[in-house]
Amino acid sequence: MSTPLPPLPEAWRYALYLLPPEPWYTLGTRWLGRCACTGRAIDGSLRQRLAHAARIDLPTLDRWTEAPRLYGLHATFKPPFRLAARQTAAALDAELQRFAAQQGTFTIEPVIEPLRGFLxxxxxxxDPARDALHRLADACVREFDAFRLTAPAAELARRRQAGLSDAQEHHLRCWGYPYVFDTFTFHITLTGRLGHAELVASQRALETAGTVLPRAMPVDHVALFTQPLPDAPFTAARVYRFDGRVDTIAQTATAED
Structure with a gap:
């Protein structure tokens, strides 16, 4: 008999993400400077060695990665949302277990590239798995929308500062986020927004860091990240695997070893 899962605590916001597996996890987490699974900062000596291997100084790496550090290493399926009235963390947990058990594993082939001013x-x-990935992301947005509290006007206004297309504006009003469905682009964020010269430099630095990554990354789960309080960092709470298993500790903290 399987051990019952502990209750999922209530949080300020929730998000449905992909938690990159090894070796992307260790490289990406050391690059960003915070482990999304433990919530702890990465040991300074580890980051110093990474910066040295990348031929940059640590303050530069810290500045490049300040914005994505809050969210932790991830790819977005359903962006952060507050729970709607009459919804509970327990109901979200149960629905994620049901949803994940109905999905099938596939692999993708990630490459490092700029996107909208960040790396x-x-x-x-x-990539032949593009359609499968889009179907998974679309299903996360659509099937969990009943759990999403309508975004406040201030958040919508902040999103509009990016200069949205008509399709993105429609998605923002209907789904609370402009980059879904036909405007969805899979990405694992590695820097904040940078100028062209620093984008080129950051890509060269990460490629110089020396980690040889496999060609294929498995997509075999949906991870639930939580933000306990406004402006607090996001951490991985649970990983709902497509074989029906649920991990309450998403990863071992190899990035800090």
Whole structure:
């Protein structure tokens, strides 16, 4: 008999993400400077060695990665949301278990490229798993929308500062986020927004860091990240695997070893 899961605590916001597996997790977490699973900062000596291998100084790396550090290493399926009235963390947990058990595992081939002014791991052009990935992301947005509290006007206004297309504006009003469905682009964020010269430099630095990554990354779960309080960092709460298992500790903290 399986051990019952502990109750999922209530949080300020929730998000449905992909938690990158090894070796992307260790490299990406050391690059960002915070472990999304433990919530702890990465040991300074580890980051110093990474910065040295990348031929940059640590303050530069810290500045490049300040914005994504809050969210932790991830790819977005359903962006952060507050729970709607009459919804509970327990109901969200149960629905995620049901949803994940109905999905099938596939692999993608990420490459490092700029996107909208920041650096990210993105899908390789022509990746045959693109349709499967879009179906999964679309299903996360659609099937969990009943749990989402309508975004406040201030958040919508902040999103509009990016200069949205008509399609993105429609998605923002209907789904609370502009980059879903036909405007969705898979990405694992690695820097904040940078100028062109620093984008080129950051890509060169990460490629110089020396980690040889496999070609294929498995997509075999949906991870639930939580934000306990406004402006607090996000941490991984649970990983709902497509074989029906649920991990309450998403990863071992290899990035800090």
């Amino acid at each position: 990210a791991w993105r899908l390789r052009h022509g």
